[in-house]
Amino acid sequence: xxxYTKFKNAYFAFLEGIVVVLVIALAGVVxxxxxxxxxxxxxxxxxxxxxxxxxxxxxxxxxxxxxxGAHITCPSVLNMCPxxxxxxVALLAEAITIxxxxxxxxxxxxxxxxxxxxxxxxxxxxxxxxxxxxxxIASVLFIIAELLRLPDIVRSARGKGFIDHELExxxxxxxxxxxxxxxxxx
Numbered sequence: 294x295x296x297y298t299k300f301k302n303a304y305f306a307f308l309e310g311i312v313v314v315l316v317i318a319l320a321g322v323v324x325x326x327x328x329x330x331x332x333x334x335x336x337x338x339x340x341x342x343x344x345x346x347x348x349x350x351x352x353x354x355x356x357x358x359x360x361x362g363a364h365i366t367c368p369s370v371l372n373m374c375p376x377x378x379x380x381x382v383a384l385l386a387e388a389i390t391i392x393x394x395x396x397x398x399x400x401x402x403x404x405x406x407x408x409x410x411x412x413x414x415x416x417x418x419x420x421x422x423x424x425x426x427x428x429x430i431a432s433v434l435f436i437i438a439e440l441l442r443l444p445d446i447v448r449s450a451r452g453k454g455f456i457d458h459e460l461e462x463x464x465x466x467x468x469x470x471x472x473x474x475x476x477x478x479x
Contacts, residue, residue: 301441308357308434315353319346338415345413345424352431360438362445368455376451383450387443391436398432401425
């Protein structure tokens with residue numbers, strides 16, 4: 294196994310670990326909030342903290358999805374193109390995606406600077422900069438994931454094509470759809 298593959302696998306495991314910890318924390322906070330409300334003495338902070346954790350799960354989960362190649366794409370459209378066109382189109386799509394996350398990371402970092410000195414309402418010990426840090430951090434993690442997947446993207450674009458994860462989850466083989474769509478109708 295190459296150093297690149299080891300690093301890539303370790304990075305993807307790192308992202309999975311972050312998401313698992315955040316989901317467990319979110320489940321714990323929501324459970325504590327539910328139990329405290331059920332017992333008649335609701336906690337004032339659980340609602341706001343749960344919303345923050347949900348946002349964090351979303352952003353860090355997006356980076357994990359990018360690492361697995363499971364974020365929003367149109368693989369069927371790309372697969373219809375011949376490989377000679379598929380490679381530049383796939384690279385353009387990656388450049389646009391990475392460019393968007395560079396913009397998002399820089400803009401959200403500027404927002405963090407504006408939030409200096411502001412704290413959460415129900416948990417004043419937690420800075421809003423910490424709360425909002427998920428966006429620029431996850432943007433960087435997303436970009437790293439996309440760059441690590443770039444060789445796989447080029448390989449898929451040059452080869453048989455991209456896997457359509459939505460069809461895969463539905464239990465549909467993309468090759469079966471292609472075979473049916475190319476059969477003459479009579």
